[in-house]
Amino acid sequence: MITLKEALTLSTEELKKLKEELQDKIAQNPELNAYIDLNNVGEGVPIAIKDNIQVKDWSVTSGSNILQGYIAPYNATVIEKMLSAGLSPFGRTNMDEFAMGSTTESSFYGKTLNPINAERVPGGSSGGSAAAVGAGLAIAALGSDTGGSIRQPAAYCGIVGMKPTYGRVSRYGLGAYASSLDQIGPMTQNVEDAAILYDIIAGSDPKDSTNAGMDDKVTPNLNADRKLKIAVLPKYLNDASNDVKEAYEKAIEALKSAGHTILEKEMMDAKYDISAYYITATAEATTNLARYDGIRYGNRIEGKNLEDTFIQTRSQGFGDEVKRRIMLGNFVLSSGYYEAYYVKAQRTRHIIKDEYAKIFQDVDLILSPVAPTVAPKFGELATPMQMYLSDIYTISINLAGLPALSLPVMKSSEGMPVGLQLIAKAYDEQTLFDGALSLEKTLAYKA
Ligand code: GLN
Numbered sequence: 001m002i003t004l005k006e007a008l009t010l011s012t013e014e015l016k017k018l019k020e021e022l023q024d025k026i027a028q029n030p031e032l033n034a035y036i037d038l039n040n041v042g043e044g045v046p047i048a049i050k051d052n053i054q055v056k057d058w059s060v061t062s063g064s065n066i067l068q069g070y071i072a073p074y075n076a077t078v079i080e081k082m083l084s085a086g087l088s089p090f091g092r093t094n095m096d097e098f099a100m101g102s103t104t105e106s107s108f109y110g111k112t113l114n115p116i117n118a119e120r121v122p123g124g125s126s127g128g129s130a131a132a133v134g135a136g137l138a139i140a141a142l143g144s145d146t147g148g149s150i151r152q153p154a155a156y157c158g159i160v161g162m163k164p165t166y167g168r169v170s171r172y173g174l175g176a177y178a179s180s181l182d183q184i185g186p187m188t189q190n191v192e193d194a195a196i197l198y199d200i201i202a203g204s205d206p207k208d209s210t211n212a213g214m215d216d217k218v219t220p221n222l223n224a225d226r227k228l229k230i231a232v233l234p235k236y237l238n239d240a241s242n243d244v245k246e247a248y249e250k251a252i253e254a255l256k257s258a259g260h261t262i263l264e265k266e267m268m269d270a271k272y273d274i275s276a277y278y279i280t281a282t283a284e285a286t287t288n289l290a291r292y293d294g295i296r297y298g299n300r301i302e303g304k305n306l307e308d309t310f311i312q313t314r315s316q317g318f319g320d321e322v323k324r325r326i327m328l329g330n331f332v333l334s335s336g337y338y339e340a341y342y343v344k345a346q347r348t349r350h351i352i353k354d355e356y357a358k359i360f361q362d363v364d365l366i367l368s369p370v371a372p373t374v375a376p377k378f379g380e381l382a383t384p385m386q387m388y389l390s391d392i393y394t395i396s397i398n399l400a401g402l403p404a405l406s407l408p409v410m411k412s413s414e415g416m417p418v419g420l421q422l423i424a425k426a427y428d429e430q431t432l433f434d435g436a437l438s439l440e441k442t443l444a445y446k447a
Helices: 012-028 077-084 127-134 151-157 191-201 234-239 242-257 271-291 306-317 320-333 339-360 384-389 395-400 429-443
Strands: 035-040 045-050 087-093 141-145 160-163 183-188 229-232 261-264 365-369 404-411 417-424
Touching: 012 035, 012 045, 012 087, 035 127, 045 127, 077 087, 077 191, 087 127, 127 141, 127 151, 127 183, 141 151, 141 160, 151 160, 151 404, 151 417, 160 191, 160 429, 183 191, 191 404, 191 429, 229 242, 234 242, 234 365, 242 261, 242 365, 242 404, 242 417, 242 429, 271 320, 271 339, 271 384, 271 395, 320 339, 339 365, 339 395, 365 429, 404 429, 417 429
Parallel strands: 045 087, 045 141, 229 261, 229 365
Antiparallel strands: 035 087, 141 183, 160 183, 160 404, 365 417, 404 417
């Protein structure tokens, strides 16, 4: 598949042909189920859009039954920015319902398959975007990352996925899951494309009060030759499979050979990250999802009276995973448990942030696994808890608000891609992309 950088040089005529080719290829691979539909706006370079990012006049459902039939009344800021840069939203991609999940199995539209091995999950929640890029059914895509939903499916499908610093990219027009953690980001075939797409979607937006209002660009200054200090976390890998451990060793050697300085560091046991994240994320999700009541948005199931309408609509409109999280979120926010759970989780979040800050006093980047294993088989994560535990390496980065980029570095013994991530200081996307470019060049891996 042609890269985003190359596609940006094509004529309108050539782009039209490219879109037809994409459409044909997508029609030939229906079993993958990467796309929910194939809308197209404008004549620019086609970019696949996760189904929780609003494109004016398109249906947008966040993968949920409750939003069936809802038409977006305006463009998300990232879409406006894309359109002004000559890109065209092209197709909505499948996702876990309301971005809650790690496998894309909780989508109302059915599961998406991993393009490298159909018996395996593509990851989630941006599994449709990852599968589309991984299968050559998209040049690049947008995803959203609340606790790993860009980086983990990117790792499982052998592509590059980047989560920006919290506040770099406007959340205006993004279906909210956990507002203090959500960021939109690029999912691409290589690191340079990720930088290009990041530059296009990032930047100031008065419509998002949490936006950092920064408009600096990374692509003009990309430099794979900078010599950086990179922290590695050997003890952190106890929960990782042998494939992931091997990939980590390989990456350390590659970074050393590229002239970077490696420093060993330690982090607190990542099990605390899981608790802090699932309390924070579900608490915020409960609040955000209260608006889906059958009156203001999407589907309505008429009940005997107003209260019954709320109950029927929400009972039938939400899937099991979303209901589980609404209950969990209400529990941790309830007056009897608020101090014991929610407040404690916020304290833990501060400790996690401080831990990163301490490491970043000595280094420019941190190298970490993305997931403990390669993409699991369908049904392998038998309980919700097992699925939550698979997020162990991604969620602390959202809790700390940091930027991170996942890239494929190796093929496992079973032929599946293994991804690793680099993590940078807040707002230091430049160093993140420079380091990632260097790692990509040294390991030269393609899924
Ligand atoms: N898997 C995590 C969750 O289910 C992260 C999802 C995401 O980043 N949207 O909450």
